[in-house]
Amino acid sequence: MKKHHLKWLWVILVALVVIGGIGGLIYQRFTTSNKTVRVGLVGTDALPVWQDVAKRLKKEGITLKFVTFNDYVQPDVALKDGKIDLHSCLTRYYFESYNKKEDAHLVSIGNTVISPLGLYSKKYNALKDLPDGATIAIPNEPTTLGRGLNLLQSAGLIKVKKDSGIKPSLQDITSNPRNFKFKEVEPAMAARTLDSVDASIINGNYAEAANLNPKKDSIYLEPVNKSTKPYVNIIAAQEKDRDNPVYEKIVATYQTEATKEVIDKTYKGAQIAAWPQFGKN
Template sequence: MKKFVKIIGLALTVGVVLAGCSSGTAKSEKTEVVKLGVVGANNEVLESVKERLKKDGIDLQLIEFSDYTQPNAALAEKEIDLNSFQHQIFLDNYNEEHKTNLVSIGNTVSAPLGIYSSKIKDVKELKDGAEIAIPNDATNGGRALLLLQSAGLIKVDPAKKQTPTVNDITENKLNLKITELDASQTARALQDIDASVINSGMAVDAGFVPAKDAIFLEPVDETSKPYVNIIVARKEDEDNETYNKVVDTYQQEETKKVIEETSKGSSIPAWETFGRK
């Protein structure tokens, strides 16, 4: 009888252990991988979001790209699930050019564009014939020209709205030479030219603190809405519960604190100013 009781007890113990293993395996199988494309290596904000998503069974994997031409193509081809690197105007232009249907599912940060220089401390110090680099893509290039206009350096044709080109410059009293480069090269060109218009993410990657180091920084107001950075998905995944959980987790107070710490006040939580998306 004692032997029988021992055998039953042992069987129950093994059953509990196996059930525990089975439960653990089931939990592991429920973990959902979400591949999110980013540009550049400084992703502390998204790393904090990634950590918080673990408790919801979501494994957010950050897939790094080296320039702005790749993440949308990867998303459209279903190589990744989401991306987070661009603003709405850039996305609209990409969709139009490539006949894709990618959509914003959430606002992230407002990251002002800035003018930087290793030779001068103020835009007023620019001399006749000075050379300024700007991004060569249509949306960031247009935004850069509007920034130069805000700084009082040039004037552009207002009919071109948010996407003027160098051919739309109507006034250039300093005869500035505008050199168009890939956005990833504008920071590297600083040693060879007088000033560069650099996207916030590229500036941070180059070691700048935009709010401190830019000689002129883009103002953040209602006109900034088209330049708010966004999380993007394919149209058919717009209402995907898991992907929207990524947005929900991003748009939290914990994220706001990391944005403040990592950007030194240069970026602001866009969802607080402009809403969820």
């Protein structure tokens, strides 16, 4: 009799495990299907890649609705206020600065791309060709200016204070042996100055807009390594959604070889897939 009861106990336990597993699969499928997610983007620059991701997610029952903004502050506020669900197109450095300043309780859930800065010139074909006293245009936005100076340091043209971090200023230059002159310009105007300066530091997106190919047209391109990790673009969500299965599915679908191929084809080096180098998040 006891053996009979033991046999049925095992049957019941196995059945519960099976039912639980099926239930879990059903729950997971339910929670990641038939969902509309509002994704904030700055401008339309990232749309070609995100639209490709959206097509693949549509087959999984997830619909992406894109909400575009004109600057980088508005989408952060919208995400904080719950008017959008995710925000892409912001660098890790800017995100962390905003989070701390506004006590926003937002989290990064995935790396997307990095847009390397480049040094371009219409007059010279190589760094060694730049003459002493050359004028170099540099974006005047503080973070990008500091990034530009670090770019020139990595190229061996100048040196900045060791403790200036990722935001050195022109006053932090400690060595400028070739007496380069620097002309501060609006980031969006950097490409337009190429006719009037010897070289110009240009953001990846503005280089692309000016039909410049970073890999072919720059005389020096920012190295993508641990020093440039703060400039990786991320996908941000509210803290409560850190482990949201729908958002995890979106990140997983974005971080695929298919997406990388679209990035490479669309931006030709102006943007580079970040997750192969810097990890998923």
